[in-house]
Amino acid sequence: MLWVGKLIIDEVVLQIGADVKDLDRLWVLVAAEFLLAVLSDLLNRGINLIDALLGDQYSIDTSVRIIKKTSEVNLDELEDSEFYDKLERARQQTTGRVGLMSNILTQAEDIIVIVSLLIGVVAFEPWLIILLVVSIIPTMINEVKFSGTSYSLARSWTQERRELDYLRYAGASDVTAKEVKLFGLSEYIADRFKGLSQRYYAQSKQLAKQRAGWGSFFNVIGTSAYYAAYVLIIFRTVVGIFSLGDLTFLAGSFNRLRQKLQGFFTRFTIITETALYLQDYFDFLDLSYHKPTAGGQPLPKVIKDGFEFINVGFKYPKSERWVVRNINFKLKAGEKLAFVGENGAGKTTLIKLLLQFYEPTEGEIRLDGVPIQQYDRTAYQKYFGVIFQDFVKFELTLRENIAMGEITEIEDQERIEGAASKSLADQVVSELPFGYDQQLGKRFKQGKDLSGGQWQKIAIARAYMKDAEVLILDEPTSALDARAETEAFDRFIKLTAGKTAVIISHRFSTVRIADRIMVLKDGAVLEIGTHEELMENNQLYSELFNLQAAGYK
Ligand SMILES: Nc1ncnc2c1ncn2[C@@H]1O[C@H](COP(=O)(O)OP(=O)(O)OP(=O)(O)O)[C@@H](O)[C@H]1O
Numbered sequence: 001m002l003w004v005g006k007l008i009i010d011e012v013v014l015q016i017g018a019d020v021k022d023l024d025r026l027w028v029l030v031a032a033e034f035l036l037a038v039l040s041d042l043l044n045r046g047i048n049l050i051d052a053l054l055g056d057q058y059s060i061d062t063s064v065r066i067i068k069k070t071s072e073v074n075l076d077e078l079e080d081s082e083f084y085d086k087l088e089r090a091r092q093q094t095t096g097r098v099g100l101m102s103n104i105l106t107q108a109e110d111i112i113v114i115v116s117l118l119i120g121v122v123a124f125e126p127w128l129i130i131l132l133v134v135s136i137i138p139t140m141i142n143e144v145k146f147s148g149t150s151y152s153l154a155r156s157w158t159q160e161r162r163e164l165d166y167l168r169y170a171g172a173s174d175v176t177a178k179e180v181k182l183f184g185l186s187e188y189i190a191d192r193f194k195g196l197s198q199r200y201y202a203q204s205k206q207l208a209k210q211r212a213g214w215g216s217f218f219n220v221i222g223t224s225a226y227y228a229a230y231v232l233i234i235f236r237t238v239v240g241i242f243s244l245g246d247l248t249f250l251a252g253s254f255n256r257l258r259q260k261l262q263g264f265f266t267r268f269t270i271i272t273e274t275a276l277y278l279q280d281y282f283d284f285l286d287l288s289y290h291k292p293t294a295g296g297q298p299l300p301k302v303i304k305d306g307f308e309f310i311n312v313g314f315k316y317p318k319s320e321r322w323v324v325r326n327i328n329f330k331l332k333a334g335e336k337l338a339f340v341g342e343n344g345a346g347k348t349t350l351i352k353l354l355l356q357f358y359e360p361t362e363g364e365i366r367l368d369g370v371p372i373q374q375y376d377r378t379a380y381q382k383y384f385g386v387i388f389q390d391f392v393k394f395e396l397t398l399r400e401n402i403a404m405g406e407i408t409e410i411e412d413q414e415r416i417e418g419a420a421s422k423s424l425a426d427q428v429v430s431e432l433p434f435g436y437d438q439q440l441g442k443r444f445k446q447g448k449d450l451s452g453g454q455w456q457k458i459a460i461a462r463a464y465m466k467d468a469e470v471l472i473l474d475e476p477t478s479a480l481d482a483r484a485e486t487e488a489f490d491r492f493i494k495l496t497a498g499k500t501a502v503i504i505s506h507r508f509s510t511v512r513i514a515d516r517i518m519v520l521k522d523g524a525v526l527e528i529g530t531h532e533e534l535m536e537n538n539q540l541y542s543e544l545f546n547l548q549a550a551g552y553k
């Protein structure tokens with residue numbers, strides 16, 4: 001286009017001086033420039049379109065990969081704050097880093113432009129190249145100087161950025177709103193947010209100022225070189241070496257060339273920086289966790305003997321404290337065993353060990369005589385139907401919330417209804433305007449929040465949804481009213497007759513239904529036996545039982 005522009009001007013100048021005007025060639029040139037303009041616009045739009053589409057796909061793909069990778073990670077690693085730093089850095093890749101590909105392609109495009117402009121400029125005036133080099137070197141220095149600095153700053157702030165995210169959530173979300181209002185915490189949280197973000201702001205401001213300062217300085221040098229070139233071209237035009245068209249072409253080319261070269265170097269820094277971020281994403285995907293032992297021992301179809309804890313002791317990762325130690329007991333096939341004990345005694349921890357979320361620090365857990373880690377971990381975990389104390393209230397439909405227990409059966413309405421009726425969740429369903437299609441939680445359109453007990457009934461339905469060999473209920477009825485609790489447990493015992501189960505509860509009326517009861521104190525087994533045996537034993541169990549019973553008299 002620059003070249004055609006030059007030809008047009010030369011032609012205009014020629015026609016001004018001519019006695020007989022012949023404008024044919026001029027119109028052809030204008031038409032050519034018009035076509036080039038249209039073509040270049042189309043190309044640009046095409047590039048933008050592809051950029052946007054690829055960008056969307058890239059962000060979908062990275063998000064999906066991160067979700068999948070996170071589910072592969074073991075629980076102990078998930079609880080590690082370093083893991084969250086890695087996750088956070090990887091997560092940032094799902095947005096904002098989509099430009100890498102388009103930047104690389106733009107770089108290629110620019111090289112073509114630069115080479116063709118260079119050829120044009122050299123053909124006219126080789127001297128200009130020296131000026132060009134002078135004008136571009138400062139930019140290069142600037143880019144090299146600052147390349148990677150903002151990345152290192154951002155990286156060193158990963159933890160703080162997560163804290164900022166958390167504060168933003170704590171200060172502005174429906175989940176925390178009640179207490180934030182009641183205790184008047186918003187000022188406190190806002191101040192903390194402000195304090196922390198201002199520290200980051202101060203550092204990045206300093207960097208930005210340095211960058212801007214040096215940038216302007218080098219730019220002055222660059223601009224001076226450009227004007228030196230301009231003066232040279234004007235001079236040569238005035239003395240008649242260059243035509244007017246040459247003047248516009250050379251001045252335009254030189255300027256474009258300088259811009260392109262500058263862009264080239266800046267983009268080079270951006271690409272290196274993006275690549276650094278991308279490396280974080282790949283590092284996250286490459287994190288190697290000890291994978292579940294594939295294959296190994298086939299799981300017994302029916303549990304013959306049961307589970308056995310042999311001298312099990314456990315410390316949480318990065319902790320020196322024995323949470324449980326010297327644990328010896330048997331969970332017999334078909335037995336309902338209850339765990340009782342004070343808060344922090346280690347009940348939930350034993351469940352997590354049984355489920356292979358963690359490996360015991362010492363000792364061993366066996367299923368039918370075989371150490372549990374010799375089974376394929378995924379298959380092993382499928383054996384269990386578990387409701388955790390802190391089960392998740394998924395803000396999805398009620399149907400999905402129940403089907404979570406066995407998500408492949410989500411289409412099986414009969415099974416879902418069956419599970420709901422076993423857990424008393426059907427009562428909840430009948431009160432909701434959209435029944436099983438009711439959106440739960442308040443976050444989304446037409447969502448309805450449930451009471452604590454209603455949520456719990458749905459969570460119990462999840463356990464029934466799965467045709468599990470072993471059922472584990474960690475305080476599943478703590479929020480149920482007295483009648484519902486009794487009913488839920490009576491049903492549980494009836495419906496799971498012959499199945500192995502562990503029940504954790506602080507209510508002794510529930511606990512006594514179990515075949516045997518294990519009392520934990522300070523991470524050790526204090527006593528184990530039937531309700532009658534423990535009452536006779538006259539230790540902690542009978543003390544606590546009588547304490548609770550006395551409260552009701
Ligand atoms: N993820 C964890 N990392 C480190 N320590 C933990 C973790 N989870 C629990 N603990 C510690 O282990 C101990 C036992 O916790 P656990 O959850 O097993 O108690 P619990 O008997 O289930 O109590 P509760 O009746 O309150 O549910 C507690 O002292 C707790 O601080």
Ligand SMILES: [Mg+2]
Nearest residue numbers: 347348389474
């Ligand atoms: Mg617990």
